Amino acid sequence: KQEVTQIPAALSVPEGENLVLNCSFTDSAIYNLQWFRQDPGKGLTSLLLIQSSQREQTSGRLNASLDKSSGRSTLYIAASQPGDSATYLCAPGSGNTGKLIFGQGTTLQVKP
Amino acid sequence: GAVVSQHPSRVICKSGTSVKIECRSLDFQATTMFWYRQFPKQSLMLMATSNEGSKATYEQGVEKDKFLINHASLTLSTLTVTSAHPEDSSFYICSARFRGDTIYFGEGSWLTVV
Numbered sequence: 643k644q645e646v647t648q649i650p651a652a653l654s655v656p657e658g659e660n661l662v663l664n665c666s667f668t669d670s671a672i673y674n675l676q677w678f679r680q681d682p683g684k685g686l687t688s689l690l691l692i693q694s695s696q697r698e699q700t701s702g703r704l705n706a707s708l709d710k711s712s713g714r715s716t717l718y719i720a721a722s723q724p725g726d727s728a729t730y731l732c733a734p735g736s737g738n739t740g741k742l743i744f745g746q747g748t749t750l751q752v753k754p
Numbered sequence: 755g756a757v758v759s760q761h762p763s764r765v766i767c768k769s770g771t772s773v774k775i776e777c778r779s780l781d782f783q784a785t786t787m788f789w790y791r792q793f794p795k796q797s798l799m800l801m802a803t804s805n806e807g808s809k810a811t812y813e814q815g816v817e818k819d820k821f822l823i824n825h826a827s828l829t830l831s832t833l834t835v836t837s838a839h840p841e842d843s844s845f846y847i848c849s850a851r852f853r854g855d856t857i858y859f860g861e862g863s864w865l866t867v868v
Contacts, residue, residue: 676857688859742801747797
């Protein structure tokens with residue numbers, strides 16, 4: 643059974659800092675891995691999707707890396723802004739099914 | 755704009771009653787949809803996979819008779835919480851698969867059972 647762990651659980655930083663959010667998963671036989679953002683009481687917004695054959699994906703100030711063999715993914719956020727405050731969820735995909743297993747998330751607060 | 759719509763966004767019901775939550779894919783057909791629930795300050799837990807035209811596949815520990823899922827069309831899946839109890843109060847969120855690996859999530863539905 644896939645288990646996903648995200649570290650840290652919470653993070654508070656001043657604006658402008660570069661951040662690293664970590665995700666580890668127990669079953670390395672994943673199809674892909676996605677990072678999502680969730681604002682309080684809201685649904686999920688997909689940030690980055692990394693296929694199992696890929697090492698990283700970039701979108702603007704976000705960069706996600708994947709080390710499938712070691713069961714790890716990292717989300718880098720450059721030059722953080724208050725608008726980045728949210729919970730970030732890591733979700734490896736199980737086979738080509740669309741089924742996602744979520745970590746507990748990292749709640750980020752960026753202070754102006 | 756949203757490509758997956760959930761309704762209602764918030765619902766309060768009395769214990770013992772049933773409540774239905776709808777998940778619609780807008781402008782695309784979704785043969786597979788997923789239902790998750792999320793308790794406060796916890797992560798999303800997959801409840802079931804909803805397949806158009808067939809029975810849903812439930813995750814271990816999820817009561818299929820309590821959480822009825824119907825995927826009657828290519829754009830609509832419904833989750834009915836039957837005989838609701840206060841412990842069923844949660845945030846329920848659906849997702850739909852679009853063109854391969856793209857997954858879109860709905861905005862979620864807050865259920866409060868009183």
